Amino acid sequence: MNPLQRTQTPDGKASTENHSDIIPEETTVCVVGLGYVGLPLAVRFDESGYDVIGYDISAETVDRLDEGIDTTGDLGDAAIADGEVTFTTDPATIEAASYVLVTVPTPIDETHDPKLDYVESAAETVGQHMTAETTVILESTVYPGATREVMGPALEAASGLDCGEEFSVGYSPERANPGDEDHGLRNVVKIVSGQTDAVTEDVATLYDHVVDAGVHRAPSMAVAEAAKVVENVQRDVNIGLVNDLAKTFERLDIDTEAVLSAAGTKWNFHDYRPGLVSGHCIPVDPYFLLHRAKQAGASPDLIEASRSVNESMPKHVADLMVKALTEAGRPLADARVLVAGLTYKADVADIRNAKIGAVIEELREYGIEVVGYDPLLSDETIAAHLDIESRERLSFEGVDGLLLGSAHEDLRELNPNIVAAEMAKPPAIVDVNGIFDVTDVSDEVAYRRV
């Protein structure tokens, strides 16, 4: 369904009153990939009146969704059970869709190179089943150029159709902030783009129906792809700065948290805090831009240096634990350390690419015995991602060291001295995210924070 040719004003606003004739009730949308991004997207399009197919290769995911279970834990089961999304593993259903939204993973490999295998595989499946006049919109985070150079050709090869003449492609990144209800799919401006201005306008109209915050029309797919990656690169670089400062001030015996709190009294000081920089986005996406930059002969040193600093943090945190145990006079071998808070960030039940795992590996190098605890994770989930014994209930009995990781609400309520009283004496505590107020911690505790 390609609307009339249109041009765009520089700020990305459509320069014509005409809009493509997308009528939700008459439009079928297929979401490919029902994870943290795809499932909320499918549910939102369904709520907005579209006929929605949710396609995934995971039979387990589709079966649980069909049972009315929210497999992401973000939406609640009612959002699934009460909706009318058709969940399926049958790719033939893609044929019915006028719009296909691709939300599959885009990880990096062990050499930090982007892996677009999932995108290529999804495009092959879509290509085999889509019809002419379909618009395929990639939402996954990729490097600038990937939609046009990777997804488009894969669709052409599988469908035998011409990209641009017989079907269209677009790019619209997901920008929802996990665990942040104020910044989800509906209330963050959706960047939209297409291979032509007309496709951009079509994509804009499609998302305008579902995103309350509205859309921003990027002048090209490459601009939209770059904007998404840059958002995360900027965050990674800024966190890299405060991590660099934290490592420096630890040597100067200056409390970084106190410095940032003081500097933060200035109106334009940006609030970033030192930490492990985990997850499948912030520590991953900069490598997409670096990959593309190097292909073009550029070398954005600051992006690379920030990644290097952030990747050094697990060792830095482990070293803090070693110093605290040593200060407390605890022999490292056989010292028992409880790591509380294992997810990639506070108050989010997602342990994927949580750098606490690297901290645990560093501690083990010293012969330290590690036990884990996380109020948001089951023992099974912990065991599936981290090779450690875990405690279902939070107890500090017999614990020589406590490493406070992701700052979950439950952990933020802990009283440092009650905790210390339960631990073996003298206790050693490392507080990665500054959960405790350092003035509340008694001198008997060997206490360090990042």
Ligand SMILES: NC(=O)C1=CN([C@@H]2O[C@H](COP(=O)(O)OP(=O)(O)OC[C@H]3O[C@@H](n4cnc5c(N)ncnc54)[C@H](O)[C@@H]3O)[C@@H](O)[C@H]2O)C=CC1
């Ligand atoms: N998780 C988040 O909060 C955000 C993620 N993103 C990006 O969105 C993309 C998706 O991320 P998530 O939703 O977190 O991934 P996820 O791992 O939660 O979900 C991906 C889903 O795709 C399915 N899948 C894989 N290959 C498939 C194929 N060929 N056909 C159909 N389904 C297939 C998997 O079974 C899985 O259910 C990534 O590029 C990520 O960087 C962007 C913003 C936020």
Ligand SMILES: CC(=O)N[C@@H]1[C@@H](OP(=O)(O)OP(=O)(O)OC[C@H]2O[C@@H](n3ccc(=O)[nH]c3=O)[C@H](O)[C@@H]2O)O[C@H](C(=O)O)[C@@H](O)[C@@H]1O
């Ligand atoms: C620019 C931006 O804020 N991007 C968001 C980000 O979500 P994500 O949950 O991965 O990011 P996050 O909240 O910064 O946390 C990432 C990691 O960084 C750590 N972190 C965060 C802020 C900080 O000052 N210090 C710090 O150490 C967190 O603890 C966590 O381990 O990445 C998401 C994505 O792209 O998947 C994106 O949609 C979200 O809007």
